[in-house]
Each structure stands twice: as structure tokens, then as C-alpha cells.
Amino acid sequence: MPERARPAEAPADPLAAPALTSTRKALYSAVNLGVGGFEYIVAVFLLKYYTDYTGLDAGLAGLALLLAKVFDAVSDPVMGYVSDHTRTRWGRRRPWFLVGAIPLSLSFIGMFSADPGWSETQLFLWLLGMNILFWSGTTMVMVPHAAFASELTRTHHERISVMGWREGFMAVGLLVGGFLMFVLLERAVEGAIAAATAEGLTGVDVAEAARLARGEAHGTITRWLGVCVCMLSIVTFLGTRERAGPYTPPRDSLFGDFSDTLRSTPFRLYAYALVIGQIGDGLTASLALYTIEEWWGFGGPHPRFILIGYMAMAMLSIPLWMRVARHFDKAQTFAWCTFLAASALVGMLLVPTIGLWWAYAMLYLAGFGLGGRMVVAMAIVPDIIDDDELRTHTRKDGAYFGMMSLLRKLSRSLAMGFSGIGLGFFGYTSGVAEQSPEAVNGIRIMFCIVPAIASGICAVLLLRFPITRAKHAETLEALAERHAGT
Numbered sequence: 001m002p003e004r005a006r007p008a009e010a011p012a013d014p015l016a017a018p019a020l021t022s023t024r025k026a027l028y029s030a031v032n033l034g035v036g037g038f039e040y041i042v043a044v045f046l047l048k049y050y051t052d053y054t055g056l057d058a059g060l061a062g063l064a065l066l067l068a069k070v071f072d073a074v075s076d077p078v079m080g081y082v083s084d085h086t087r088t089r090w091g092r093r094r095p096w097f098l099v100g101a102i103p104l105s106l107s108f109i110g111m112f113s114a115d116p117g118w119s120e121t122q123l124f125l126w127l128l129g130m131n132i133l134f135w136s137g138t139t140m141v142m143v144p145h146a147a148f149a150s151e152l153t154r155t156h157h158e159r160i161s162v163m164g165w166r167e168g169f170m171a172v173g174l175l176v177g178g179f180l181m182f183v184l185l186e187r188a189v190e191g192a193i194a195a196a197t198a199e200g201l202t203g204v205d206v207a208e209a210a211r212l213a214r215g216e217a218h219g220t221i222t223r224w225l226g227v228c229v230c231m232l233s234i235v236t237f238l239g240t241r242e243r244a245g246p247y248t249p250p251r252d253s254l255f256g257d258f259s260d261t262l263r264s265t266p267f268r269l270y271a272y273a274l275v276i277g278q279i280g281d282g283l284t285a286s287l288a289l290y291t292i293e294e295w296w297g298f299g300g301p302h303p304r305f306i307l308i309g310y311m312a313m314a315m316l317s318i319p320l321w322m323r324v325a326r327h328f329d330k331a332q333t334f335a336w337c338t339f340l341a342a343s344a345l346v347g348m349l350l351v352p353t354i355g356l357w358w359a360y361a362m363l364y365l366a367g368f369g370l371g372g373r374m375v376v377a378m379a380i381v382p383d384i385i386d387d388d389e390l391r392t393h394t395r396k397d398g399a400y401f402g403m404m405s406l407l408r409k410l411s412r413s414l415a416m417g418f419s420g421i422g423l424g425f426f427g428y429t430s431g432v433a434e435q436s437p438e439a440v441n442g443i444r445i446m447f448c449i450v451p452a453i454a455s456g457i458c459a460v461l462l463l464r465f466p467i468t469r470a471k472h473a474e475t476l477e478a479l480a481e482r483h484a485g486t
Helices: 022-054 059-073 075-085 093-113 122-153 157-200 203-239 255-262 265-284 288-295 302-325 329-347 354-375 380-390 397-425 437-462 471-485
Strands: none
Touching: 022 059, 022 093, 022 122, 022 157, 022 203, 022 265, 022 288, 022 397, 059 122, 059 397, 075 122, 075 397, 093 122, 093 203, 093 288, 122 157, 122 380, 122 397, 157 354, 157 437, 255 265, 255 288, 255 397, 255 437, 265 288, 265 329, 265 380, 265 397, 265 437, 288 437, 302 329, 302 354, 329 354, 329 380, 329 437, 380 397, 380 471, 397 437
């Protein structure tokens, strides 16, 4: 395990760092391929796996996910602090890529290896424990990884580029992970149906065989993906280096670090916007399959093509958004992308009236807006850190990214919890051929209406963000003068 260190010996101040090569950006971003696949699968498939395969009550499944985040609430800020104060021969960020990959992969496999023969209490406790371990492993990898990005460069263009590469690899991971899950689950179902039919089974018996095969296939697929994430974490570890030299140290106090983050006006405003927006995004992710299959009534290959196309559009739009964001304030770009998402969500209310092509059009439009948000969302945080460094004479990359990771994960898990609890409240029943009108209406409200309102509020808050390109340039100039004088 890495040792904690005195802050005097740490990575160099990169105010005058040269532009990073594409190879370095790709190696740095490699681990995000695996984490992106994990996050997409957990967001889209986990709740449905427990409600439809294991038979766990939707309300209990949502409660388990919610409690896991309450338990995990302190891990992100603490990990940021530990990362800021870690000292090893390999640096303070990189060792955590390897350490965290182990619990991350094992818990991911464990979450999708539940036995439907267990009691509801056993299933609830298993989901709770595995989810806690999963988010803890994610924290150990992603908080140091994000903080490392902040230290690689400080220029406006390069930060957008680094974060664009990072989030682009995340998008590819989301796309590939989702595609593999859809295809392999579909093949498992087709094989089960063929075998059941060959045995002379019909009707309900064939459907039950398909359901069991689909559930069991989750475990096989996730084992292979777990191995892939471990390999990608090794690639990022070996392919990156941390600079050595003097830099602005963090505080030597956990509570001092985080009290500074909460005293930052730009951070508080951004945190409010992020939490509201992420809850809306989390609701749409958790309820996407329920929406497509239960509300819109599209089966066959359409759920796969719609959701994979959504992520493909996000991935393909990232290079364009990287160019656009270079010419505008980051928060302003984020706001207009969020307005675009809200417009698409409102448009989805018309899918039952207009038809299938409109579902594709609206979700692809939402994916286009997602690409822009992926580029600038985390690129804003280093600018907040620079502002804080100028104000406090300390630098706390890990602390800020720890808080951001906490807020993002807490928001998403709150959304997953609300999804499960909401499904139970509106009367969703697993295993039935057709849901009640009340359940379908609940899905419509939670998938479209609530997220659209949340996205609108998020965008309005972002337009009030105080750190513009001009203000950030002044901050960097002041920091450069301070560093030159020390």
C-alpha cells in the first residue's frame, strides 16, 4: 500500500509545462475504458438484473443502492486527501490505479453473481455489500486519476484536450461495455430459447428458460470484463509518469482541505449545478431499459441500437465539442449542452405518438449533448483549484476531485435509489407481460419530466458561474508571478 507523505515532496508545478503528446494522453486515459464499461453496465443493467432475475423487490434494491452511497459518502474526500499526501517511488497518484483495480473488479463480478434462490434478506445484503465495495474501488482509482489530470497541464486548451481524451475513452468504454452486454445477453437468450424449444417446451416455460439464461449470463460476461479492467489499470500505471520538483503544497489537515473547498464560491455553485444535473442523468440511465421496453413498447434489437447509438453519438461528438469549447467559456458550453439534453427529454414525451424513429432521433440528440458535457464537466474543476490556490496559498487537487467524485457518485446513486423506490411506489411488478398504467406513467415521469426540469435548473446555475476564460488567465498570471518569486 502507498505510504502517506509530507507535502513538500510532490509533483512539479506545471505552469510552464509543454503540450502533451497524443500517446501520453491515450495511455493516461486507458483505464477509463474499463471504468466506463463498468459504470454503464451498473447504471443500465444492475437494477433490472436484481428485479427481473433474482426477484428482489424493486424498493429493496433501490434502498440497497441508496444505503451503499451513504456508507461511501466519506470515501471520496478522504481518498483525495490521502492521494494528496501519498509518497511512493512511483509517485502519489499512480499506485492507486493498481491498488483500487482489485476491489473494483471483484465487486463488479460479485454484484452480477447473486443466486436467485437466496432470500430477499440475503439478496439485499449481498447487493449492499458488493455495491459498497464497488464504489470504494472506483474511488481508489478515479479520484487520484482525475487529480493527476489537473497536474498534467494548466492551460485552457490543454485542459480541455486532456479531459476530452479522458472522457472520450470513458465514452468508448461505455459504448463497448454496453454493446458487449447487449449482444452477449441476447445470444444467451437465443440459445436458451432454441434449447427449450428443442426439448418440446412452449409458452411460459420457454420464457422462463430465457429469463434464467439471461440472468446467468451476467456473471460470465462480468468476469471477463473484470480481467480487462485490471489489465487496463496496469497500462495506465506503466504508461504515465509524475513530475518531480517543488510545488504549492496542500494543507496538512483533512478538515482544513475540505473546509477550503466549501468556502470556495465557484465550487459551491458548480456543486449545486452538478448534483442537480447528475440526479437527472442518473434517473434516465437507470430507467432507460424500463422506458424503451415497458413504456414505449420497443423490443427486439431496438433497445440495444437506441442505447448504444446514444453513447456512440456522445463519443463521436467529443472531438467537435473539444474544438467548440476552446472558443467559449467552459461553463457556458456546459450550460448549452445541458439545455440541449433538456430539450431532447421533452421531445421523448412524444415518442408514443410519433413512433420509433422519433425515439432514435431524440436519444441521439441527447447523446450529442452528452458529448459536450463530458468534455467540459471535469475540465472546469482545475480552474476552481487554481482560483483556490491563489486565495489560500495551498493546492489541493486531490481534495477537490475527491469532493467532485463524491458529488457525482452520490447523485447517481441517489438517482438509482430513487428509481427503484419510485418503481415500487408506482406499482412496477417484475415478471409480468404488461405493466399497469400507473407503473408506465411513473416511468414516464421519472425518465422524462423530472430529468428535464433538473437539466434546466442545472443550466441556469452554470450560466452564473464566475470563472471565465479571462478571469482564469488573470489567475494563472498571478500564480506564475508568485512562483517566480519563490
